[in-house]
Structures are given as C-alpha cells and as structure tokens.
Amino acid sequence: MTDAPSPQRQPERAPTDWRASAMQRRTRRRYAAERRFRLFGLGAVVMSAGFLAFLLITMLANGLQGFTQAEISLPVDFPRAGLTIDPVRLQGDGADLALAGAGLSDATTRAAVAAFGPGGEALLSDGAWLRVRDQLKANPALLRGKTVASVPAATELDIAAKGIGSPEAEAMVARLRAAGQLHIAFNWPFLTESDATDPTMVGIWGALKGSLFTMLVTISMAFPVGVLSALYLEEYAPRNRWTDLIEVSINNLAAVPSIIFGLLGLAVFLNTFHLPRSASIVGGLTLALMTMPVIVIAGRNAIKSVPPSIRDAALGVGASPIQVVFHHVLPLALPGILTGTIIGMARALGETAPLLMIGMRAFIASPPERLTDPATVLPVQIFLWSDEVSRGFVEKTSAAIIVLLVFLLAMNGVAIYLRNKFETRW
Known part of the structure; x- marks a missing residue:
C-alpha cells in the first residue's frame, strides 16, 4: 500500500514582498492616510480662505459707504445773509477767522431755513458752513451774489440715504431727492481731513x-x-x-x-x-x-x-x-x-x-x-x-x-x- 502524496507547501513570502497580503494592507492604509492628510490640509486652506473672505466682504460692505456722503444743494444769497466783511480779507491767512467772526455759521443756518422751511437747519451737518466757507475762500466775489453750495447732510439723513436709517429720515431723503436737492457724492474730506466730533466731517x-x-x-x-x-x-x-x-x-x-x-x-x-x-x-x-x-x-x-x-x-x-x-x-x-x-x-x-x-x-x-x-x-x-x-x-x-x-x-x-x-x- 502506497502513501498518498502530501500537498505541496507554498514558499513563504519575504516581509518586503509587495505581493504579500500584509504588505498590500499596509500600503492601502498608508495611501488612505495620505489622502486624509491631503484632505485635512485642503480643508484648512479652504477654511482660512473662507474666514479671510468673510472678513474682507464684511469690511467692504460696511466700509465702502464711508467713502460716500449725502450732500444737500443749499442756495445761499450772500447779500441777504448780512455778512459785513471786505472780500480782500478773504485772501490772507486770517480768512477763516474773519468768516467765523462775521457769522457765516448763522448765515448758513438762515439759508437752510429759507430753503427748506422751519427746521431746515436740522437737515444740515454741524460743519456745513465750513463747505460754504471754502467756497468763499476760493471765490471771494461770491459775497456780492448767490451760489448753490453742496454741503454735507446731517448724520440721520446721511445714513438714511444709504438705506439704513429710520422711516422718517428715509421719507425726508425721498422728498429731497425728488426735488433734486440731495445726492450721493464721493467723500473726499474723509481722505483729506482730520478727526472731528461730527461723523460727517471726520477724516483719516x-x-x-x-x-x-x-x-x-x-x-x-x-x-x-x-x-x-x-x-x-x-x-x-x-x-x-x-x-x-x-x-x-x-x-x-x-x-x-x-x-x-x-x-x-x-x-x-x-x-x-x-x-x-x-x-x-x-x-x-x-x-x-x-x-x-x-x-x-x-x-x-x-x-x-x-x-x-x-x-x-x-x-x-x-x-x-x-x-x-x-x-x-x-x-x-x-x-x-x-x-x-x-x-x-x-x-x-x-x-x-x-x-x-x-x-x-x-x-x-x-x-x-x-x-x-x-x-x-x-x-x-x-x-x-x-x-x-x-x-x-x-x-x-x-x-x-x-x-x-x-x-x-x-x-x-x-x-x-x-x-x-x-x-x-x-
């Protein structure tokens, strides 16, 4: 009676054999870990970019309006304003002091009341007369005539003109716009002036x-x-x-x-x-x-x-x-x-x-x-x-x-x- 042939033994694979099942599992785990690491890195970059974009969008949405300003067209009749000042005095270094002492601020207030009725002065910024002063300094001959000065609107109207004010202020803005007396302009003084107590007059x-x-x-x-x-x-x-x-x-x-x-x-x-x-x-x-x-x-x-x-x-x-x-x-x-x-x-x-x-x-x-x-x-x-x-x-x-x-x-x-x-x- 002959013995049955024994099954042929498979040769053992070396630990570094790439065809071995253990090595294949390790390779798959390593590649999976690398893919996860790349995804985590990409996620971190996307998250950082998202935060940066959110910051920039928020700053631009809130800040771009700061570069614009609501201005009111104010008719000013200087002969009727009662300013007693020699135009020659407006050409020297003391022009600001001369105009302030002549009551230009009160004259601007009276012009607002005459143009918009009682309470018209509340439509203007506290520094509106400074714009009128700058026009007089640039052209002293205006003291003998009339002009239409573009002066900054009050803070409430300025905010309402940009769509974030109270209903009453927005209604006033609509009336002024319909009359052609209010418009939005680039706020150059924000780039050329210094600090002030009035937000419509501040600069950086x-x-x-x-x-x-x-x-x-x-x-x-x-x-x-x-x-x-x-x-x-x-x-x-x-x-x-x-x-x-x-x-x-x-x-x-x-x-x-x-x-x-x-x-x-x-x-x-x-x-x-x-x-x-x-x-x-x-x-x-x-x-x-x-x-x-x-x-x-x-x-x-x-x-x-x-x-x-x-x-x-x-x-x-x-x-x-x-x-x-x-x-x-x-x-x-x-x-x-x-x-x-x-x-x-x-x-x-x-x-x-x-x-x-x-x-x-x-x-x-x-x-x-x-x-x-x-x-x-x-x-x-x-x-x-x-x-x-x-x-x-x-x-x-x-x-x-x-x-x-x-x-x-x-x-x-x-x-x-x-x-x-x-x-x-x-």
Missing part, C-alpha cells in the same frame, strides 16, 4: 500722516540697529555666557506683550528724557524697541543660512573679514532680513496698546507737520471711533480699516519688491 489724513511719521521713525531706528546687532552676534561676538545671556534676552523680548514696551516708552522717553507727549517721534521710538528683537532674530537666521563656502571663497581671493561680511554675507542675507523686517513692521503698524500708554489717543484736529507735533495713528483712530455712540461712526470705522489694510499691503508690497530685487540664488 491726520491719523494716516501720523502713521507715516511713526513708521518712518520706527524703521529708521529698528532696521539699522537690528541688522548691525545680528551681524555682531553672528560674526564677531565671542561664544561665552554673556553672549548666551544676550541671545536669550533677545528671544524673550520678541515674545513680550506689546503693552510692556508702552510702559518702557512712558518711563524712558517721556518721564526721563521729557520728549513731547503724543508725538510721532515717541511712538516711533517705542515701536522700534518692540520691532528690533524680531529683526535681530530674523537677521541672525538669514546670516546663518549663507553657505560657509561663500566666506571661504571671499577670504581665498584676498577679501578682508569686514569685506566678507558687507560685500558677500550681508547682501546674500538681505532677503531674509527684509522678511523679518516686514513681519516686525506689520506688527508695529497695527499696534495700539503701547501708543495708548504714551498718550497717542488725544483728539487731534489738524495733521502733524513735524515729528514732535501731537499726532495719532490709524489703529488708535479706529479704536477711538469704534467707541463712539453715533451710528455715523460705524461706517467710518470700517472705511478706516480698509485704508489701514491698503496701507499695510502697500508697505508690504514695497518690502517684498526690495526683497526679491536683492535675492540671489546659488
């Missing part, structure tokens, strides 16, 4: 000019000091405990809350050096202290990224150590340094807390002319307007935010252009 030029002055002082102090500090620490400083202490201190300063720098500016620049309060130079110096650690850290990382072969090649052809640093290392590290500068300046442009500590929240009715003049900045102006009770300041706040974003994008665009211009690839 004073705060924008203060921001320009403050950023000029900040970049003038923080950039050279930060770059030179990074060069010294990376190229020349000896490696000892004092250098380590300085490095740790700089890293900690970059994470210090901004209001601490405001307290430092208050103690040093105002109380010790007695610099003028609420001035652009004080704000710039305070923000320079806050921006400098960021530039130092970015500068050191950029200098470290320069290949050692660049230094060796420069030394090999006879360059001195100082020439190696300023002719080779610094130009190659400049794009990275400018990247850190962009981040620091963007943070400084949006700061309010340190500037509030040094008094840059005052009511500034005229743009600063010098670095030592009282000034405010756009973020502080936005903060102050957001705290106002009048509904008219809501759209002005959103419009100022749009201007701040445009200012920030323009500043970053210039910095990115310079970074790309000096960028060198190897």
